[in-house]
Amino acid sequence: MVKPNRQAFLHCEVYGNPKPAVSWQKSSQSDIRTGGRYEIFSNGTLLIRQASEADIDSYTCTADNGVITPVWKTIKLELREMLVARIDNDNGRVMEGGRIKLTCEGRGYPTPTVTWEKMGRPLQTGGNVFISSDGQLTIRDVSTRDTGSYSCIVANSEEKIETSTSVQVVPKVMPDDKCEDKTSQMKCRLIVTARLCGYTMYPKVCCASCRRHFNGELLFKDL
Incomplete structure (x- = not known):
């Protein structure tokens, strides 16, 4: 070989x-x-x-x-080359309404196919999801439902490997004088540390902590 x-x-x-x-x-x-x-x-x-x-x-x-x-x-x-899979991810955190763009590089011989999954469920072109022939995944007009782990699967007749990356979709929120934490500071600190502010329910519970976490970079709307 x-x-x-x-x-x-x-x-x-x-x-x-x-x-x-x-x-x-x-x-x-x-x-x-x-x-x-x-x-x-x-x-x-x-x-x-x-x-x-x-x-x-x-x-x-x-x-x-x-x-x-x-x-x-x-x-x-015979020709053989071990498979390699690598995801280029420049947007680990995306604003709601924006775009997720992930590129998967899959190499090896026999020439492999590249497919995508989100949280173990296959993704296909349709709706706001587009997968190009060269392995690029684009999701437009994202919402908090698009937060999660995305996996690129590279496979041929001899081998199958995968690699994953996480994307967090952060909800847009406008300034709100009543934005305050509705639970203990310790719980809010855990929520921020676990990067859960991108899920709809958590900014409602820890509004002030999540706002401080994003350091004024995001616009807040009424929760």
Whole structure:
């Protein structure tokens, strides 16, 4: 196995007296000769440079010293590359009515597919959700219901991996003279620390603490 576009070394050790000559064939084709992307070394190793899908095949090494019947062994070359999944997330916290934009980079061989899930439920293009062919997830006109964990699933016929990121949608709120915490300071501190101010019910309970947490960057409306 070799990664795409890397060098593939197919080794063939032969013994005999007189010393046998080595030749290589690809599947049922004629002999492989040194030249271009191919090189056969004196020790019998076949080198294929920049291995690609066209090189996925069976290769036969034949040893012949002209005295006894030639012998051969066959090896199959395959391309493999471990999957990699990475999410670019520049908006861990989004204002209500804004846009969530997440890009998933999925790499590997065989070439993987990229899909999205939110809290374990598959996401598909429709409504305010759009998933592009290159793995970008866009959700427009977001509400607090869009707060949660988003997972990118990268999979091919050999492997499946996933990576996740969290997005918090913060409700718009206007200045309110009556904005105050309606529970203990300790509980409000826990709510702020747990990043729960983006959920509708918590700013109502800890309005003042949540407002201080956002440090005046957000507009508050009547809760």
